[in-house]
Amino acid sequence: MLKDHVTQQQHMASCSVGRRLVACLLNVSEARRKELVETVARAALYNNKAGVRREGTTVLNIFNDHDYNRSVITIVASIDSIREAVLSACEEACGLIDMGAHMGVHPRMGAVDLIPIYPLGEEVGVEDCAKEARAVAEGLTERVQGTSAFLFGWADSPLQRGLAQRRREMGWFKKTPQLQAIRPDMGPQPHHPLGLTGVGASPYVMNCNVTIDTQDMAIARSIAAALRGSTPGGLPGVQVLALPHGGAVEIACNVESVEGGPPGGTERWPCFSIGGRPYCHVPASLITTRVAELAGGRGVGVKGTALVGFTPHECRRLAEIALAQGIAEFWKERGEVRM
Template identity: 70%
Template sequence: MSCSSIGRRLVACLLNISEARRPDLVETVARSAITDTQGRTREGVTVLNIFNDFDYNRSVITIVASIDLIREAVLSVCEHACSVIDMNAHEGVHPCMGAVDLVPLYPLGKEVGLEDCGQEAKALAIALTERVVGTSAFLFGWGDSPQHRGLAQRRKELGWFRKVQDISTIQPDVGQQPTRRYGITGVGASPYVMNCNVTIDTQDLSLGRFVASAIRESNPNGIPGVQVVALPHEGAVEIACNVESVKDSVTSLSCGQEPWPGFTIKGQHFYHAPASLITARVAELAAYYGVAVKGTALVGFTPCECWSLAEDALSKGIGEYWKELHRVHM
């Protein structure tokens, strides 16, 4: 099926917040996207999915709306999250720097471009720091104009991967000096990024880091578009991958597996590594050390799945779409 919308000018936001151990609270935060300050339903917005991870103490809320409506929906979630999450009390094995840790905007279909999402991301970052006094933001991707520095680069520059950070030394792109209460939020835009997590049956974190290094895009034999970190998770090690979409077709690298899925943004073609390839590569590397793969989890959807589900949700006026998916998969 072709991945294109029918004139809705859709944008997806896979918003990451630093809370998962209070799932009822996370759902209440997510509902802020589809309810205005007077408690009325916000038309034209849907929450497709809520993914909670207890060990990481991190949730991903997938919000979709037209580019004209996405800002207010996302800002409402950010405001609510900042009011109930205190980074002074946060614990979790996943790296994070903010109560609202990440606000990425992804164009869906062919009507909205990366430049459009970049402008919207910057406006969103400014609005957040104005509405919630004490918050601050760094920009990445098309929100970081004209440099367009990627998320991994920006995180590395700011010390996101370090377990202990002196947040007072961070220079934000938007807002005042970061406070420990809210931390700092990454806001930006890029082609769609999936999260594909592969768990290997070991507690040896050094082995996990070896596997992660071997499949990382920066490795000459790595997988294009894959940014990855190894983390302890539920008594095993998770190879947690951000799967970025890349411009050029790299299906020749799939070594006989299925072609890489693709989609179009305003005439530009993008592709992403399939989860099956990532899992196979991890399994091959781990097996060399006698370790098996326990499972693979795709956090959210592929770009075309996200578009298709959003069209279904919005055409039916379903704001709490994650509940529909939950019923289907029960």
């Protein structure tokens, strides 16, 4: 049995090398109509005109958040196939979501709010993902009339401005963004019902949300500020928002993969390599521990932690399984799949 398992793992690894896998964590501004979100996910998997499945493409996960009214769809394909899969999903989303009628506590500017593309191994470089991200942004603005986009990360050449900086520049963090004041990188002046989409590429960004047992936003914002990587003593690569959520507050973290090893080399962080360069990311367990310490010092407890999707290692491993077993709608069958 062990030999069979090892052989299967070797076969999946060999298949993944040939596929040159990348992931897109597509963020759409809808979660309360789950059937709509699944329709968007299936558009990435099936060629609607021909009615056939796109080979070598899988949707690993759909994360819906009712309060945010936002979903994250994890699409994995080869670097050569990701563009059409993502554009098809975006076209479907833009035809179904009206930003003029959107309600939710999470900041957002577009029906398709975010299109990040990440390499899932040594076989693909971030520069390859950046090229595809720019092509996706161009394709979106050409194929869906009225869409506009800004670029971030490696796709934002030559400046390579990060997502947080680009969002600040676009006014994404404001309660009521002024679309008429925005100058997009591609497409026309943003307007409802489609809004503005961020498109970019970088090493993998994990999403980790920790819920604290309070409704006091002042406490939550102080915890978020202390946690940020830009704060002295904060966690490297971590960007944080404090948002009302389910009668409590969620400390919502974007966890960027940072080049090199953990600071000081004393903590064991998950690591991987892209183009021969080492990257690592803060583990969710450390984020939870740090939030618990910061909240406990203010007399507040922690209610729980949720990963939006997967860690980089999990994403690649599950993609290898899904593609080796020919499972397109993996999010539906994951609990029944032989790992």
